[in-house]
Amino acid sequence: EKRAFGRLKRLPAQLQSGEDIELSANLELPAEMPMLMRNGAKGIGLLRSEFLFGEREDLPDEDGQTEAYRAIVQAMDGRPVTIRVLDWGGEKGRACMRRLGLAEQVADGDNPALGLRGVRLLLRVPEVLETQFAAILRAAEPAEGVPPGRVRILLPMVTSSDEIVDAREIYDRVVRRLKRKGHKLPDPLPPLGIMVETPAAALTVDTLARHADFMALGTNDLTMYTLAVDRADSMVADRYSPLHPGVLRLIAASADSALRARRPISVCGEMASDPRVVALLIGLGLRSFSMNSASLPRVKRLIRTLTLEDCDQLRRQVMLETDPVVIRDLVRQFAT
Numbered sequence: 161e162k163r164a165f166g167r168l169k170r171l172p173a174q175l176q177s178g179e180d181i182e183l184s185a186n187l188e189l190p191a192e193m194p195m196l197m198r199n200g201a202k203g204i205g206l207l208r209s210e211f212l213f214g215e216r217e218d219l220p221d222e223d224g225q226t227e228a229y230r231a232i233v234q235a236m237d238g239r240p241v242t243i244r245v246l247d248w249g250g251e252k253g254r255a256c257m258r259r260l261g262l263a264e265q266v267a268d269g270d271n272p273a274l275g276l277r278g279v280r281l282l283l284r285v286p287e288v289l290e291t292q293f294a295a296i297l298r299a300a301e302p303a304e305g306v307p308p309g310r311v312r313i314l315l316p317m318v319t320s321s322d323e324i325v326d327a328r329e330i331y332d333r334v335v336r337r338l339k340r341k342g343h344k345l346p347d348p349l350p351p352l353g354i355m356v357e358t359p360a361a362a363l364t365v366d367t368l369a370r371h372a373d374f375m376a377l378g379t380n381d382l383t384m385y386t387l388a389v390d391r392a393d394s395m396v397a398d399r400y401s402p403l404h405p406g407v408l409r410l411i412a413a414s415a416d417s418a419l420r421a422r423r424p425i426s427v428c429g430e431m432a433s434d435p436r437v438v439a440l441l442i443g444l445g446l447r448s449f450s451m452n453s454a455s456l457p458r459v460k461r462l463i464r465t466l467t468l469e470d471c472d473q474l475r476r477q478v479m480l481e482t483d484p485v486v487i488r489d490l491v492r493q494f495a496t
């Protein structure tokens with residue numbers, strides 16, 4: 161099987177009917193880079209930047225962050241790298257914020273998942289966002305002897321357009337500052353996109369698209385917020401299902417709206433690491449997926465055996481059903 165996967169790495173991620181499918185990798189730690197390369201990722205669809213902030217007593221400075229991003233961008237050798245700015249929130253964010261002396265930003269609500277998370281938190285401490293934007297822009301600077309980095313920037317936990325507008329204002333300010341200091345920034349600048357991982361965002365992709373350059377569906381959080389189920393809560397974990405028709409309809413609506421608004425959209429939640437679920441998502445109109453590197457070969461192997469009509473047929477069957485358990489069985493039986 162290992163040898164077969166080795167050959168697969170060089171083959172295109174393409175349906176039997178000819179459509180190209182983009183298969184990228186999620187990256188949580190730089191240590192995952194070798195596996196990402198081995199498994200032939202088209203790019204990094206989601207670089208979770210939390211690892212830079214994790215166990216420290218202070219915030220990582222601009223130079224330190226620049227080095228970390230640059231190492232990854234250059235290792236990717238011209239392939240796209242989508243860097244998500246800090247997505248702290250919930251309990252983890254609370255503890256880190258306190259340790260970093262930002263305790264006054266942290267209220268003690270009972271519902272951290274519904275509190276100061278992702279972009280909301282970043283807009284409350286704009287100096288953190290500014291530093292991160294600057295480091296990402298510098299990591300994307302054209303350099304001698306390496307292909308230009310194709311970097312994109314992703315905002316987490318967006319629920320409305322004012323958050324994108326405010327973040328972009330900060331982004332523009334950082335760009336002006338770096339230019340004044342003589343930095344040779346990439347042209348065009350890295351696009352600024354959003355995670356679609358709340359029901360509000362999924363239902364308003366058409367309007368958010370006026371402010372965001374691209375979209376990434378975060379189906380982990382989208383599932384949690386749509387079903388009001390915390391996966392980490394063992395009392396309800398069995399009700400956590402990205403195949404719930406409510407979640408699938410939000411995904412379908414997001415894909416349609418993004419297509420109509422001519423904005424690229426990808427899926428980077430865990431559901432994209434299941435090959436049969438990817439087939440369903442292709443049926444729903446999606447063409448770009450980012451997943452943990454280990455899943456790349458299995459996903460590629462299955463999609464190379466399928467036609468668009470196969471995926472569309474699965475979609476038609478699934479979207480008629482209302483019971484998540486029945487849907488799960490339909491997906492499981494597909495292409496066996």
Ligand code: PEP
Pocket residue numbers: 206208247357377378379380381382428429430
């Ligand atoms: C998601 O929510 O689906 C996602 C990709 O982001 P994370 O898992 O990092 O919250």
Ligand code: MG
Pocket residue numbers: 357378380381
């Ligand atoms: Mg998320």
